[in-house]
Amino acid sequence: MNQTTRQEAGARPGGPGLELGIEVPSRVPTHWYNLNADLPEPAPPPLDPATDEPIRPADLEPLFAKALIAQELSTERRLEIPRPVREVYSLWRPSPLRRAVRLERTLGTRARIYYKYEGVSPCGSHKPNSSVPQAYFNLVEGIRRLTTETGAGQWGASLAFACALFGMSCEVWQVRSSYEQKPYRRLQMGVYGSQCHASPSELTESGRRMRERFPDTTGSLGMAISEAVEVAAKDPGTHYALGSVLNHVMIHQSVIGLELLDQLAEAGEEQADVVFACAGGGSNAAGIIFPLLGRNLREGSTTRFVAVEPAACPSMTRGEYRYDFGDVAGMTPKLKMYTLGTDFVPPAIHAGGLRYHGMSPMVSHAVHLGLIEPIAVEQDRSFEAGVLFARTEGIVPAPESTHAIAGALDHATSAGVGDGEVIVIGVSGNGVLDLAAYDGRF
Amino acid sequence: MNQTTRQEAGARPGGPGLELGIEVPSRVPTHWYNLNADLPEPAPPPLDPATDEPIRPADLEPLFAKALIAQELSTERRLEIPRPVREVYSLWRPSPLRRAVRLERTLGTRARIYYKYEGVSPCGSHKPNSSVPQAYFNLVEGIRRLTTETGAGQWGASLAFACALFGMSCEVWQVRSSYEQKPYRRLQMGVYGSQCHASPSELTESGRRMRERFPDTTGSLGMAISEAVEVAAKDPGTHYALGSVLNHVMIHQSVIGLELLDQLAEAGEEQADVVFACAGGGSNAAGIIFPLLGRNLREGSTTRFVAVEPAACPSMTRGEYRYDFGDVAGMTPKLKMYTLGTDFVPPAIHAGGLRYHGMSPMVSHAVHLGLIEPIAVEQDRSFEAGVLFARTEGIVPAPESTHAIAGALDHATSAGVGDGEVIVIGVSGNGVLDLAAYDGRF
Incomplete structure (x- = not known):
């Protein structure tokens, strides 16, 4: 990079001033993926709680940018990622996909285990x-x-x-x-x-x-x-701004799964056989799963998807699939989702990101259609898996991520695991600021 | 990567069992660099405190591996990095070199500022x-x-x-x-x-x-x-095991500077004009500086090197260059180094890694020869620079690293900075577990 590649425009807001001329690696995706383009039937729309009619874009404009509202309602498959966003993404993207060789050996599994690691972001998670x-x-x-x-x-x-x-x-x-x-x-x-x-x-x-x-x-x-x-x-x-649940958030998170597809191909793997991801509001699970699920739907690949939730907050495995409010106070539009009800009070588990009474409508819809399998994991088991992961792969996973690891490990050591089966774990973040949660667990 | 590339040998210790067949990117160095091969005169040896004679390798064998003792005394320029070590390095190496474009614009500097970021390691530092x-x-x-x-x-x-x-x-x-x-x-x-x-x-x-x-x-x-x-x-x-001060530690840390040389070339930069690195025991400063200093000595490039220490623990800028004990209790061999004396009690500054009464003998020797310039920075100034760095580049730096950033920023905004000058900052770690040190500083 030499000086002439640096753009000099500095005006804000909008326009080329937001582009800094930072070199973006070609492996950082240029477009997000939108599962709404490939679903066999559309996800039920959010409803205005006053009228029970589908919400209109104009209703959302006091709170959200028009571009984000358009994404929320979009059925386009590919949505362009603006260059200034890719410039920031390139601080940590593409996030690594790694083969967990030490973990495989310790387990003695016949499977090949990979993990996609979002903990490399400056904030330590996929957010x-x-x-x-x-x-x-x-x-x-x-x-x-x-x-x-x-x-x-x-x-x-x-x-x-x-x-x-x-x-x-x-x-x-x-x-x-x-x-x-x-x-x-x-x-x-x-x-x-x-x-x-x-x-x-x-x-x-x-x-x-x-x-x-x-x-x-x-x-x-x-x-x-x-x-x-x-x-x-x-x-x-x-x-x-909202960090999960809504469609536009699921779309942004698709960079995880898009990179995963490229990285699996680079590693010589035809496809992932099964992907394990933790799910609270759904943004991490949607991010790693949806691009691969879209490929299943379009091209007939056969990857399985497992969304892992805490046994203490089991919206998908024990909740109802119905319209409910997204917040506890009942101020948001009503969303069709798996829900434990707005009066459900989750216990004080360490995985704070998984303490939500509902689940993203798009993730819920995919679960309802049988495209994603939900399972629940106990907290003690998830931390046990997290400690083993740290000691073999060198990374202390976030308490949320330990749920996905536990699900994957139970599968990898089960009688049913296939010879050479390709397992991918979505590790949504690191646990550096959650080390207190590990106290007494080693 | 397919299953056949995975080595099956599992015996420990030694031998191929330590190699896991993990793919190592070609940009992870294959050899460490040893400045002792290129110095105009050798660094004074450590002395046995009982006899004041140079220490013998056998004296160190109760505590250190023979291979590490050999590195300690080596004058070979290149020392091979064993493959199992490179496999672990590849979890985070090569560490990124980034152009700090947002920081440059905020400062309005004519310089081009890069930073080499060691905070991506699983432990968050270069250690x-x-x-x-x-x-x-x-x-x-x-x-x-x-x-x-x-x-x-x-x-x-x-x-x-x-x-x-x-x-x-x-x-x-x-x-x-x-x-x-x-x-x-x-x-x-x-x-x-x-x-x-x-x-x-x-x-x-x-x-x-x-x-x-x-x-x-x-x-x-x-x-x-x-x-x-x-x-x-x-x-x-x-x-x-010791994490700083000794020659073999300086050698291991040379991966930082070796990667930096490659990455600057990739970025189209002929050389760094000046490198700023924080220095406590010296391992971070040696790691980023020595490979470039060796190039200066061998090939006549003209990079300047600035080692930044805290004003509260100023071994290089206010200490004496003499033989002293490495530890407070006087149990170690005597080392020729810049020292504040073993009875110096550093104040409780936040940069815990910079609270050492002495300085690596090799770094001290290079300072004594005029090859590295030491400066001292006040704690308040270093945190101010750290906050600006976080807000422009997105990374909260370790309190130690903020010293290097402060030194670089003062230079980049000084009257003496050259047009298009290439400044490199060694950011030795992230400050995620040191956030309490930032309290009240923003």
Whole structure:
């Protein structure tokens, strides 16, 4: 790279000023994949809770960029990834696909085990795959501030990261119990220049109302959503961002599976026989599974997909498939999904990213059609698998990711595993900021 | 990669059983570089403190593998990296070299700024570059257990990681104050299967003696060294490992600079004009600098090298160049180095890896010869630079690394910076487990 390749335009927002002339490796995907183009029947639409009619794009415009709404409703197969987004992606993409040779030997399995590792992102998880385009598409429409909610903080930190790189403001409402008990993610948001508030806060009407009614509350994701949405709805220069569940998030995450297809081919594998991915709101599972599922549907390949959820929050394996609210407070459109009901209170398991009462409508639809098999794993078993993974492959996986590892390991050591079967594990993040969860487990 | 490339031999120790048939990218170096081959005069040897005579290889054999002692005394320019070590290196090597375009624009500098980023390793720093070969060379000589000391825990975690992957035992004595205040690194060692003891402990004679004399002590690196060395010296199947200072560690770390030379050429840069690296014990600075310094000496290229130390622990800029003990207790051979004296007590700065009274003899020698320029940076300035780096380049740097960034930024914005000057920053690690150090700095 020499000086002349560096673009000099610097105007913001929009236009070529957002491109920095950074070299992007050709292996970083140029387009996202949209499963809606290949499904045998479309996923049921979100409903306006007042009318029970399908929601209209204009209803979403106070909160979301038009480009993101268009993605939400799109049935195009390939959606172009803007160059400024690919420039940021190239900080960590393509993420590695590795053969887990030490793990295979330790297990004595006949299978070949690979893992696709999203923990290499600057925030340590797959979340920036969507925070970066969400920030970008808002910025080009003139939005300079984003709000969001976060539980343990993975999504909040990822949005803070994206906003820092595009010069945007970001305000995050973090569930008060996490805000107080896990200061590292909050500090990460602060270093990236975002403001992080403990929720419920005194800064919003809904926050003040909550604090009045429940003075001792330690908060919930539902309360935090209410605060973030309220602030965005009141200011035309501010939008809201969501880190999972919605279709446009599933689309952004497809970079994982698209890279996986290329990398398996490079490794000389015709196809993955089975993919294991953890699923909370569904963004990680959709990201690694959908591009391969689309290939199954279009080309007749026969990869199996297993979505692994915690036994303590079993929306897919024990929930109902019906319309329900996406948030606890009942403010969002109604979504057709596997749900435990908005009054389900998940226990305080360590995998904070898997504590959600529902499941992405697109993932739910694929499960309902029998295209993805859900299983549930106990927390003790998942950490046991995580420790073995760390000691053989050298990486401490996120508590969420240990669920996928446990599912894969149980399969790889079962009587039914095929000779030379190709198993792929989606490792959605590293567990560096979750090491306390491993205490007493080794 | 297909099944037939997987080697089936599994015997340990030594032999092909340590090779797993993992594909190693060609860009992972095949040889380490040894600056001792190119220096105009050899570095003064370590002395036996009893006789003040140069130490003999046999004196070191109770503690170190013969292969590592041979490296310590070698004047060969290129030393082969065994394939099993390269297989582990390939988990994160080559580490990225990136152009810091957002940072350049924010500064408005005329320089081109690159950074070489070691934070992508599974432990988050450059330390595994040496822990992996140290574990390997011990294992092939029949050693099954390693001991070491650690302060904040970067080195301890890196040795634990290496021992896990080679199936070895590892015991780490961690300074009690860090053990109690910073549990994450200790948990990391535990997940990797190592035992981590608070030092001083009841497990060793020297530990018990210390606790008797100073019942309230929170420990020191000197005490922890004594404990780790005592355990290794008493058991023929156990050796001791050190994460910095010694020549063989500097040699292992040369992979950083060797990759940098290739990557600069790929980027179309003839040479780096100046390299900034933080220096505590010297392993990071030697790693990125020595291969380029060797090129200066052999081929007449003109790269400048700046080693950045904290103003609070200024061994190179304010210390004396003389023989001194490597540890506080005076148990090691005497080393010719820049030193603040073994009774110097560094203040509790956040960059724990830079709190050392001395400096690697090889780095000291190069500084003494005028081949490396030392500068000192205040802690507040270094964190300010770290925050700017995070907000522009997306990575939260380790407190140690912020020193190099501060030095580089001050230069890039100075009147003296050349048009199109190529500045390289060695970013030795990420600051994810040091986020508490950033509190109140944004």
